[in-house]
Amino acid sequence: MLLERYDPLKHEMVCILAPDGSCNAALRPALDDQHMREVYQQMWLLRLYDRKAVALQRQGRFGTYAQMEGQEACMIASVLPLQAQDWMVTTYRETGAMWRHGVPLKLLSLYWMGNEFGSQMPEGVRVLPISIPVGTHPLHAVGLAWAGKYRQDGSLAVTYFGDGATSEGDVHEAMNMAGVYQLPCIFFCQNNQYAISIPRHAQTASPTIAQKALAYGFPGVLVDGNDVLAIYAVMCEAVERARRGQGPTLIEAYTYRMGAHTTADDPTKYREDAEVEEWKSRDPLLRVQRYLQQRSQWSETWEQQMLAECTATVEQAMAEATAVPLPPPQDMFRYMYAEMTPQLIEQEAALLASLQHQGEGHATPHAR
């Protein structure tokens, strides 16, 4: 068990796939070459989506967007061991994980374009809407995990958050409660080294984030967050523990945010170019590419074809989201409660009358 062998107090980090593409065969999890090609393609899909999203934001077609470039290994590998019955509760930098767990790119794009229908998950997709208040949402995963344990339905909950979130009180409360009730809950911390501008060392005096788990009475493990094989391996163990009723796990994925915090941020103000360059050499995609090359699973032709497919998928999702008509103002009022309150009925009518008066008619309520 990696969770037992790697001691966060000794700063030991699970690494399986090295930046040069070589692999620690003794620890290699059961992901065959076909799976690895899929993983590689999915990571590329996210990277291309991310870059397209930033481009669209610059054109004014996306709102403020939180980039995930550099963290694609976390997004994909952490989701591979999950099942459809498992809940996912994320913050704003997990667009990729949400997609991998069943949220269509069209919906995610719609969300970032500023339409709440982007968070109306497809029926049966157990992914909560993006939570923006930092660190508040792991508690929801705790509640979902509690419900799963109560019903004995075999489900678990995984929640994603960043290194900055670990300073928030709710993250402490969430891990404490998950420990007390021994819940099937996985805390996946993407330590991407910065919370906007504040570096990891200024966030907590704890040498690792993973070791915080020990105080809550469950295992914590530090894993190379740019290493799909290591992330997959530790996630499999955490999932296994949860399914067996052995309680929560904290995973600290040590990674790096290659882009800005969001499209509204300028990272040159708080970090050096040399640091960014150094992390480029640890790129999570590059090492999978090298791995596939070493196993004769890669060709330039395949890569070009694969990238073209990804680009087409991204373009199609963006086009579909763009084609969704702008929502009518009634939408603001219609989803506050199961039934509109008299106050909301009156306020909606007042707004519609005002708009009509101004010549912008929306008076016909659309079907709910």
Added chain:
Amino acid sequence: MPLRTLVEAINDALRCEMAADDRVILLGEDIGREGGVFRVTEGLQAVYGPQRVLDTPLAESGIAGMAIGMAIAGLRPVAEMQFMAFLYPAFDQITNHLGRMRNRSRGRFTCPLVLRAPCGGGIHPPEHHSESGEAILAHTPGIKVVLPSTPYDAKGLLISAIRDPDPVVFLEPERIYRAVRQEVPDGLYTVPIGQARVVQEGTDITVIGWGAMLREVNQAAETMRGEGVSVEVIDVRTISPLDVPTLITSVEKTGRAVVVHEAPRTCGFGAEIVAQINERALLSLQAPVERVTGFDTVFPLPQLEKYYMPTTARVVEAIRRVLAF
């Protein structure tokens, strides 16, 4: 029909709903073995076990946040905040998640849960045990806020709250937890959320209050009756969504009104009621509407408590001023 206090009526509502629906889960600090600091949940863990009556760690935001997750998963959690002031650590969860989840997900995920909290002053407790934060909650979109004043209403409203498809903050006036007994039927019945109650019909003036203040309001009405004044008394019962028509119908009849609450005056919920009356019944008014409220001060420690709380005398004075205008 059995006589029950407010505490007993709430306990009975929880007991009935737990028996009827195994999705109903209670959670909170000291609510299990001890039955809660006010004994509201007394005996329930013995019947339904620690799996359905959870003694939680001491973490109000944690309790609220966990309840949100439980509700999204389809359970019907009823969480206790030990006192209104200790609901404030959970306010982040309430305002940023609880009231938004349905809207944010366009109806895909909902939070049918109840947050119960004792509120109000008058029991001579330490600091932070006498808060009346109903206006803060009423200003929070996406939640409902209920504040009963009688055992009968408390039971029926709490059952409605547990069954409501949306989150309800259920405030319990601690001063009258055991003040009176009232006939409260066994078994299940509901009192609808969103409906005020005309406690006593009258023709000269409308006095509007909620929670523990109904005692002072009723006593003031009794005093005025001795002077030949017919007071219509309204118990708001649901702070949000407010039953505006019942208030307006009454004020249109009487032409005069006083609003009574123990929360601080500025931006208290009385201000909203006065605004509603001004918008809808101004031309019926014979006098400005008065408010009898707590003050824009910190709720005092016990030695000054009696000066803070609106008294029957203050309500009577306000009624006389409005009548004499």
